[in-house]
Each structure stands twice: as C-alpha cells, then as structure tokens.
Amino acid sequence: MPRHGLGDFEQLILLATIRLGDDAYGTAIAEEIEARTNRSVSQAAAYLTLSRLEEKGWISSTVRSGRDGGRARRYYTVGDEGLTRLRESRDELFGMWEGTSFERSA
Amino acid sequence: MPRHGLGDFEQLILLATIRLGDDAYGTAIAEEIEARTNRSVSQAAAYLTLSRLEEKGWISSTVRSGRDGGRARRYYTVGDEGLTRLRESRDELFGMWEGTSFERSA
DNA sequence: GTGTTTAGTATACAGAGTATAGTTTCGTGA
DNA sequence: TCACGAAACTATACTCTGTATACTAAACAC
Numbered sequence: 001m002p003r004h005g006l007g008d009f010e011q012l013i014l015l016a017t018i019r020l021g022d023d024a025y026g027t028a029i030a031e032e033i034e035a036r037t038n039r040s041v042s043q044a045a046a047y048l049t050l051s052r053l054e055e056k057g058w059i060s061s062t063v064r065s066g067r068d069g070g071r072a073r074r075y076y077t078v079g080d081e082g083l084t085r086l087r088e089s090r091d092e093l094f095g096m097w098e099g100t101s102f103e104r105s106a
Numbered sequence: 107m108p109r110h111g112l113g114d115f116e117q118l119i120l121l122a123t124i125r126l127g128d129d130a131y132g133t134a135i136a137e138e139i140e141a142r143t144n145r146s147v148s149q150a151a152a153y154l155t156l157s158r159l160e161e162k163g164w165i166s167s168t169v170r171s172g173r174d175g176g177r178a179r180r181y182y183t184v185g186d187e188g189l190t191r192l193r194e195s196r197d198e199l200f201g202m203w204e205g206t207s208f209e210r211s212a
Numbered sequence: 213g214t215g216t217t218t219a220g221t222a223t224a225c226a227g228a229g230t231a232t233a234g235t236t237t238c239g240t241g242a
Numbered sequence: 243t244c245a246c247g248a249a250a251c252t253a254t255a256c257t258c259t260g261t262a263t264a265c266t267a268a269a270c271a272c
Binding site for chain 4: 027048
C-alpha cells in the first residue's frame with residue numbers, strides 16, 4: 001500500500017531543506033522548523049525522516065567537512081521527485097484551503 | 107505518544123467538512139476532496155478518519171433523514187478543538203511555504 | 213421480494229510520527 | 243595526551259494515520 005503523497009512532517013522537512021539551501025544538514029533543518037513553526041522538533045525525528053526520504057529517492061545527501069572545523073556534516077538536497085511531490089501537496093492543500101475563511105491571517 | 111497536530115488527510119477531511127457546511131456527510135466529504143484535489147478517496151478512508159476525529163472530540167455528528175428520501179445520513183460539524191487544530195496547521199504550513207518560490211501558482 | 217443504488221461498517225496492515233537512549237567525532241584545556 | 247564536553251548523527255521501539263478489501267444496512271423501483 002504505497003502512500004499517496006507526503007506526510008505533513010515530510011513536507012516540513014523538505015521545505016526546510018529548500019529554505020536552507022547550501023546549509024541544509026540535520027540539526028539545522030530541525031532548528032529551522034522549530035524557528036518557523038513554534039513547534040518542537042527532536043533531532044531524531046528529523047534524521048529519521050530525512051533517511052526515509054532518501055531511501056525513496058526524493059532527496060540526496062553528501063558528507064562535507066564542517067568549514068569551521070567540528071564534526072563532518074551530511075548535507076541534503078531535494079531532488080526532482082521531491083520537488084514534484086511538494087508541488088502536488090501544495091496544490092492539494094491550497095486548493096482545499098482556498099475560500100474557507102481560514103485561508104489567511106490569524 | 108500523542109501526536110503533535112493534524113495528519114495531512116485529517117486536515118483535508120476537516121476542510122471538506124467545513125466547505126460543505128450543512129451538507130457534510132461521509133460520501134459527500136469524500137467526493138469534495140476528490141473534486142478539489144484530483145486525488146481518489148475511498149469512502150472507507152473518509153469514514154474511518156471521521157470516526158477517529160470524532161473520538162478525539164474534534165468533530166461531532168448527528169444522524170438526519172435524507173430530505174429526498176433515501177437512507178439516513180450522518181452529518182458532521184467541526185468543533186472548536188478541530189478549528190483550533192486547523193488554524194495551527196495552517197500557520198505551520200503557510201509559515202514554511204512562504205517565500206520558497208513554491209508559494210503560489212503552478 | 214429480488215435487484216440496484218447510496219450510505220456506512222469491519223478488519224487488517226503498511227507507513228509516518230515521536231520518544232528515549234546511545235554513539236561518534238571533534239575541539240579544548242589541564 | 244587524554245579526559246571532558248558539545249555538536250552531529252544513529253538505533254530502536256512503539257503508536258497513530260493512511261489505505262485497501264471486503265462486507266452490511268436502508269431505501270427505492272420494478
């Protein structure tokens with residue numbers, strides 16, 4: 001039973017990865033989501049979701065040494081598959097939100 | 107391990123219920139989602155999610171006889187808890203989407 | 213009262229979300 | 243030079259959500 005699209009957390013992970021661009025590694029991704037959503041995100045949750053997404057081929061990663069020393073980091077990039085899924089999720093969600101009186105603002 | 111917020115499908119179900127207003131019963135909710143998202147939704151998926159949401163107290167339901175005859179239907183209404191969860195999900199998602207170059211359009 | 217349609221239920225299982233705990237790698241300073 | 247701490251990442255376990263298949267119930271038409 002393959003799933004239809006993205007889970008809600010997967011979506012946040014992909015968006016955070018895109019946002020961070022060249023600096024998207026595990027801990028930073030978790031912090032980006034925390035910062036923008038006021039929701040606490042454990043590192044483990046982020047890492048586990050990242051590796052599941054990588055297994056599916058929606059993102060890819062490479063290890064690069066930290067520039068300022070420190071332990072090497074695994075940096076992530078969202079691939080074409082991931083971008084496609086994101087667009088689908090966006091269309092579904094925005095289509096349902098539109099015109100609900102919830103659509104914007106607080 | 108209670109969950110943080112709404113799953114993606116739960117969100118669609120709540121939004122469809124709000125959209126349909128006075129005419130929100132199981133089959134119609136499934137069809138509303140199909141119509142607005144180009145995604146196929148089985149009735150069973152909709153009913154199961156509706157009853158789970160009701161168990162949590164985020165929506166409520168009453169049975170009313172169909173006006174045009176036919177089998178009686180169970181109509182759903184989103185309660186305060188549900189509305190609150192929806193707002194939270196909206197804020198999280200829109201906050202992450204904003205400014206990603208994915209934000210709008212096709 | 214059989215057949216058809218619409219509405220809803222039961223069950224089972226895979227997949228996504230979360231928590232707790234642990235390991236590895238590097239820098240620092242005694 | 244090695245103990246310590248911090249940052250980055252891993253392992254595992256478990257629950258909640260998502261999905262599919264199959265089934266039951268009520269009303270209508272004939």
